[in-house]
Amino acid sequence: MQRPLIVALDFPSLEDTKIFLDKFQGKSLFLKVGMELFYQEGPSVIGYLKEQGHSIFLDLKLHDIPNTVYSSMKRLAGLGVDIVNVHVAGGSKMMEAALEGLEAGTETGKTRPQCIAVTQLTSTTEEMMRREILIEKNLTEVVVQYASLAKKSGLDGVVCSSLEVPIINTTVGPNFLTVTPGIRLASDDRGDQARIVTPEKARELGSTAIVVGRSITNAKHPLQAYSQIKSAWEGVLV
Numbered sequence: 224m225q226r227p228l229i230v231a232l233d234f235p236s237l238e239d240t241k242i243f244l245d246k247f248q249g250k251s252l253f254l255k256v257g258m259e260l261f262y263q264e265g266p267s268v269i270g271y272l273k274e275q276g277h278s279i280f281l282d283l284k285l286h287d288i289p290n291t292v293y294s295s296m297k298r299l300a301g302l303g304v305d306i307v308n309v310h311v312a313g314g315s316k317m318m319e320a321a322l323e324g325l326e327a328g329t330e331t332g333k334t335r336p337q338c339i340a341v342t343q344l345t346s347t348t349e350e351m352m353r354r355e356i357l358i359e360k361n362l363t364e365v366v367v368q369y370a371s372l373a374k375k376s377g378l379d380g381v382v383c384s385s386l387e388v389p390i391i392n393t394t395v396g397p398n399f400l401t402v403t404p405g406i407r408l409a410s411d412d413r414g415d416q417a418r419i420v421t422p423e424k425a426r427e428l429g430s431t432a433i434v435v436g437r438s439i440t441n442a443k444h445p446l447q448a449y450s451q452i453k454s455a456w457e458g459v460l461v
């Protein structure tokens with residue numbers, strides 16, 4: 224994978240998505256389809272975006288018993304997306320089942336989607352993790368342990384904050400994707416995100432990919448915001 228800037232299409236419908244994409248003048252993008260758009264439009268939205276030449280991260284964050292995750296991943300593999308994901312918290316058997324489902328559902332001769340796992344959501348703070356989820360550890364330790372479990376289970380990478388990328392790279396080793404949401408420009412509101420970094424910092428910290436939603440989708444000029452963030456992420460001086 225090149226080091227893409229993935230745009231989160233957190234829109235309520237295909238119609239709104241088209242209005243947004245029209246501003247990009249036919250550019251091929253790496254797009255993230257999340258629960259809101261997928262639950263509203265169903266699998267056909269993926270077909271539409273692929274026909275337009277975009278790469279797709281289908282962010283449904285599966286977290287269920289292994290048998291259910293296996294069968295669901297078998298269906299999702301048929302959509303021909305580039306990346307899918309699960310929660311590490313489902314455990315190693317669930318993550319292995321996810322991969323088996325993807326293998327089983329990928330047509331012969333085609334590449335199976337990469338499968339990554341959410342460590343701790345970027346909206347989670349250490350204080351909340353301790354008080355609400357009753358995990359009495361340091362948040363970075365938890366993220367590293369979850370990343371190691373994802374690697375041992377055969378997954379291709381994790382979703383984490385860029386802040387945790389250096390220690391994941393040191394602990395888990397190379398060729399392991401770190402896909403990082405929680406990206407904000409210095410002037411942006413953090414909103415519901417807790418562990419945030421700027422695109423420049425994400426590059427310095429070594430993220431494989433950044434995921435950006437509202438800083439682009441809510442911008443007055445989305446294409447301009449996209450280009451600014453892309454330049455910062457790629458280290459291009461403007």
Ligand SMILES: O=c1ccn([C@@H]2O[C@H](COP(=O)(O)O)[C@@H](O)[C@H]2O)c(=O)[nH]1
Pocket residue numbers: 231233257341343344345346382383404405406416434435436437438
């Ligand atoms: O830990 C996670 C996992 C997924 N996300 C998703 O990324 C985008 C971020 O959107 P912003 O508007 O840039 O905050 C959103 O679709 C989340 O569902 C995440 O933020 N953190």
